[in-house]
Amino acid sequence: MAKLLLRNGRVVDPAAGHDAVADLLVEDGMIAGYGPHADVVGAEEFDAAGMVVAPGFIDMHVHLREPGFEHSETIESGSRAAAAGGFTSICCMPNTHPVNDSVTVTSYIVERARHNAVVNVYPIGAITRKSAGEELAAIGSMKRAGIVAISDDGRPVMNARVMRRAMEMARSFDLPVIDHCEDLHLSAGGDMHEGLTSLKLGLRGIPACSEDVMVARDILLAEVTGARFHAAHISSRHSIAMVKQAKALGLPVTAEVCPHHFALSDEDMPPYDSNFKMKPPLRDRSDTGAAVEGVLSGAIDAIATDHAPHPGSEKMQEFERCPFGILGLETAIALALETFVHTGRLPMSKLVEKFTTAPARILRLPRGTLAKGAPADITIFDLDRPWTYDVNRSFSKSRNSPFHGRTFRGGPVATIVNGRFAWRKDKEL
């Protein structure tokens, strides 16, 4: 395979504590190394001057909708959106149709991804059969077939005893348990965060405590079982505080936050605009502040998008009838730069960690590093170029983004997966 030389980029490799301008060489789909001046003959060159060259970003929380909901997204279209958003690996949640609760479905996804995806796709298996919250799924067998975690995302296990058993299974197979923390009794009927805005709009609320009580439950169960509990898309200040406390106690607890939860609050929603409807909902300003603070303090390990495509026909109805979820892959890096880097809150390598080494560590993926011999997954982005997100040009099959028309500073420039360009801005049509 040909050689690829990325010239003069700012190589940020958190695993090695490296943040300096260097040339990075890729050979045979692997990282061959980086250093101040590479003297290479016969390599394809890419001028990365002024850009950040980072390990390939990993999004540990996406919905690819295949099998079953291919009108919303497919493994192919979702993977293209991922590549355009700077992600080289994505982990897809099991709420497909059928639910990914068996080796058959896991293998189907792995196989489809091998043929159609332009980035690495790692399936996440269901905790319970059909994610119905009752009988445990074939967790061990699914791990053999390729799952990297278990979750009943969107249909959280309400029975604490079932969750305890699931965690014991996960412990046996060394898989993290990713929970969408929501007490469905407390949130029932809710359409947005319960607060002044929901009262004004006359929309039923999803109280922050519906998230908090489940985070508390899962932390306690993680302590009892010794399983690794990962709190998905954490959004409330109390939940974040509890995760922080659990970590201080040395419990095997990790958490992710979505860009929309640190970039937007419930007040930012134009009245009844369903492109701002997701679960957990946009919360209030103090929660948004806690999400930012959680990323800075390390209470929050990773940034994940919860990319959740829905076709226009489903989002074009009464707010209360619209499904939950928004696109996220193509705007995540720009939102993270806006919130953490342009404001000087976080050094670049710390931010890159949230997208690379952190998810790789949680999921035990052999990626997220630029170490010699690692698979050549590389994300290249710039910092100052102004650009405007046009969701109508998205690679996703859906158009449900609250960030349509927003102007950003800096974003993805090129995405390399296993040594090949999966997407590059300068070759876009």
Next chain:
Amino acid sequence: MAKGLLGIEDLERAEIEAILARAKDFQPLQNRSNKRLDLLRGRMIVNLFFEASTRTRTSFEIAAKRLGADAVSITASGSSVAKGESLVDTLNTLAAMKPDAIVMRHAASGAPHFLSRHLPAPIVNAGDGTHEHPTQALLDALTILDHRQSLEGLRVAIIGDIVHSRVARSNIYLLSKFGAGIVLCGPASLLPPKMDRLAPGARITYDMREAIENADVIMMLRVQLERQNESPFPASEYYPFYGLQVEHLHLAKPDVLVMHPGPINRGREIASDVADSQRSVILNQVENGIAVRMAVLERIMN
């Protein structure tokens, strides 16, 4: 009014005053033998009622007809809506019929806002879910002003299922803009904290007697505990603690006005003798509904 009337929250005080002044012009018309004006002759108004409502729909129909407009009413049952047609498709169909205005009631909060983003015709919100019911607040204000010089400084108690009430929200916004003192009262499950932050001048009490003390106006809301999936408050506890009874009236100002948006549940939120008492202006509210809706329709179509 740029386009239609979706709510009171975003209306300027001057705009409200103009509507109320015009409604006052229309009031005497109700007692004439020829009640018809030709201000909107040849215009077509579609009344789109996705939720049952005899009185509001009739009131809008009469208002439209008295202005000389052609009014067509479509109710959800018996229409394609009941056959599962989506809101977007219904509206596309309507848009093709080129109405000059649409009056809309819908069980979902924000449904008229959603439609107004996609339709050229002005939309009058005749009640959306638990959000707003602007013409109700306007007719309530007109009714109060039939008996008081101004709204400023009045003490208005709004009692009942506040959280699910579009009437309460619109009234809170309107009364606040005119400097009234608003006391919200109901059980905590129907009156969450922060409700008093909807607009300046509002406060919360869970004690009915405190709410009524020195009140100039008592607005009772309809309770529909039996219609909710789960009961936020036991129905049997409601009337003894939050139902308006004759002995309450002594706590209020002697000339207190008792109001209710209707239809009333006698013996559930209001005692029968209170509803029929001299202090009740419930039927005046109904009468004023027509004048106010005439003023609104005229304003949005001219």
